[in-house]
Structure formats: structure tokens, C-alpha cells
Amino acid sequence: MSLQQPVAFIASAAPAAPAASGSAPGAGPRPKLERAWLELREPPADGGQGPAGPRMGRIDFQFNPKELTLAKSAEWERKPSKGAATAGPAEFKGPGAARLSLEMFFDASAEQDDRVVTAVEKLLACCVATPETHQQKQGVPPWVILRWGGLTGFVGYVSQVQAKYTLFTPGGIPIRAVCQVTLEELSGPMPGQNPTSGALTARRVHRVVTGDTLALLAWREYGDATAWRYIAEANGIDDPMRLTPGTELLLPGAEELGG
Helix, strand or coil, X not given: CEEEEEEEEEEECCCCCCCCCCCCCCCCCCCCCCCEEEEEECCCCCCCCCCCCCEEEEEECCCCCCEXXXXXXXXXXXXXXXXXXXXXXXXXXXXXXXXXXXXXEEECCCCCCCHHHHHHHHHHHCCCCCHHHHHCCCCCCXXXXXXXXXXXXXXXXXXXXXXXXXXXXXXXXXXXXEEEEEEEECCCCCCCCCCCCCCCEECEXXXXXXXXXXXXXXXXXXXXXXXXXXXXXXXXXXXXXXXXXXXXXXXXXXXXXXX
């Protein structure tokens, strides 16, 4: 018998309210509104648990989610004790995969074009095996990572998409949709992933200036210049020698670096 102990975490995250015109003197600048997005990565061609491949693209949130629901379970097994008045001791079998549920809202009522349909089709395609893994007879869908400013989610896959079209043009083109999306953690911690596995990790954001290199940033952040590879992986950088001033880089937490 397997017993599940669910652990749920709900984080409300309403979009930043626009600053009122004529704000009081001395008030700070209006915070920059960071848009959430799903990063799509090519899985290993053999379908294994190796490092994620190159970026396949991204799905941008038109509006930031109002809340994120993160759930993780622990699996236990209890064996019956013959002749005992109480149940036998429970034995821990390991943690279950984390699940992240969120809502994506798309609207094209002003443009009245097919951008909503295109976005929904991209989400649905995340539940289909990539052509490369299909050719290898593995059939693995894209790996995805939730990105939102300095916040990053676990490496996982889209396990469910439920799209509801709520508004149409006179010609029948959907121009508004609400999508319920569930991401499920890949089994086992991935390289560069928080060892707590399944957590949402806050990462520091660094704006590149002239003279910056990944090795220099790694030395300043972690005291180890060779850790530049983790910064490159977190930001999808293929050429570590070319950094454009003004670019914002996510710097993984020290606890995320592989041992």
C-alpha cells in the first residue's frame, strides 16, 4: 500500500500596478514589470536524464499569472503486523515528483488575429514528442522551465494543458483563451538544479557592463571562476566570450551548483 502526503504551496503574484501620474516628489522610479515565460529545451536525443539540449524557443505570458500552485508528495508504505493492536511502522519510500500548476491567459480582442490560436498550439505541442527523439524511437516531449524575472522553476515537462476559448471573431477565430497548465518535475535532480528538487528558486539578476566575462562574474559570485558554465547554462549562452553590455543575466544560487 502506498500512502501519499501532499504538500502544497501557493504564491500569489499579482501584476504590478501602474504608478499614478503626478506621483509625489522623491518617489522612486516605477518598478520594471517582468513578464513570465516558459523556456523550451530540447531533451536528450536518447530520452535519458542527461543535461538539457539547446533552446527550442519560448512561450511568453501575455499577462503574468495571479498565483502559482506548487505541490510535492512523500511516498510511504505500511506493512500490516499480524496479531498487533496497531498498524505496522510506516517506511519512507522517497519523494514524489513536484507539480506546478498555473493559468495562462491570452487575448487578441484588439488585434482580432490568430495569435491566441498560435499560443495555444505551442502549449499543446509541449505534450508531443520532439522530432529528434521520435526518430530515436524514444518519444520525449520538450523540457520546460518557468522563468519570471529572477525566479526560476524546476526542469520538467508539460503534463497537461486544458485550453478554454471564451471569445471569437464573427468569422469564428478564437481571440481569447484561458489555459490551465501543469508542469511535472523530471525524476531526479538535473545538473545545476536546486538540490531540494521541485522548489522555485530566486536568482540574482546582473546587468552586463563593459569588461564583464562569465569567468569574472563566477569569481565574484561564487569565488570559483570555473563555475561560469552554470551561468551560461542558466541563460542559454552558447558563446561565453561574447557578452553584450546591458544584457541581464540570471545568476544561479550557490546551492544550485553541482558538487
